[in-house]
């Protein structure tokens with residue numbers, strides 16, 4: 001009799017938590033976009049149409065949340081859309097163990113705190129990983145890109161782990177790097193487990209299309225650097241088989257190059 005040993009390799013589970021499509025113009029307000037009612041060409045010139053979607057990544061050690069969405073309320077449920085979306089995906093808010101923040105613009109950090117006076121963190125058992133310089137800058141700069149009331153809690157909460165370095169590791173399997181490309185102190189993350197690499201570039205790498213073509217934007221803090229980084233990551237990611245997570249991509253939130 002012959003026995004065949006099968007190695008069961010756990011694959012990290014990725015769940016996009018879509019908050020919907022939004023149009024944004026120079027007023028920097030995110031307005032829900034309803035395809036059935038609105039016409040793309042009737043929006044102000046220069047408007048962008050973007051998806052907003054935080055991600056859950058379930059590894060063997062953690063339930064990770066990557067950025068926290070707009071923090072808008074789900075009117076039907078009467079609570080934050082982020083929390084409703086988590087539950088719909090089968091994840092209880094208490095189960096999230098780490099929140100990784102790419103940067104603190106309001107479309108990424110709106111869900112950091114609970115809406116009633118923003119006095120508590122939204123994920124009660126999670127550690128929040130935030131770049132210290134981004135937090136200082138966001139609080140100093142304020143509106144319209146940052147909402148200090150929503151993120152003030154990050155300053156003194158014992159659950160917040162402020163990151164100070166250019167690059168480093170979180171629990172040996174998550175790497176972060178400060179880029180300063182999209183925002184002055186933006187950071188990106190790699191999550192590595194069982195030969196799998198998930199890359200979360202936040203707004204340095206917001207959509208698949210921005211990776212494929214040389215694309216310089218008006219809204220990046222350092223457009224040249226952002227474009228160069230995207231090209232570098234795209235090349236390296238395809239060589240090494242990274243899975244890319246695109247926070248603002250309507251069609252392809254999760255993308256992996258198949259060899």
Ligand SMILES: [Zn+2]
Nearest residue numbers: 105107108203
């Ligand atoms: Zn964004």
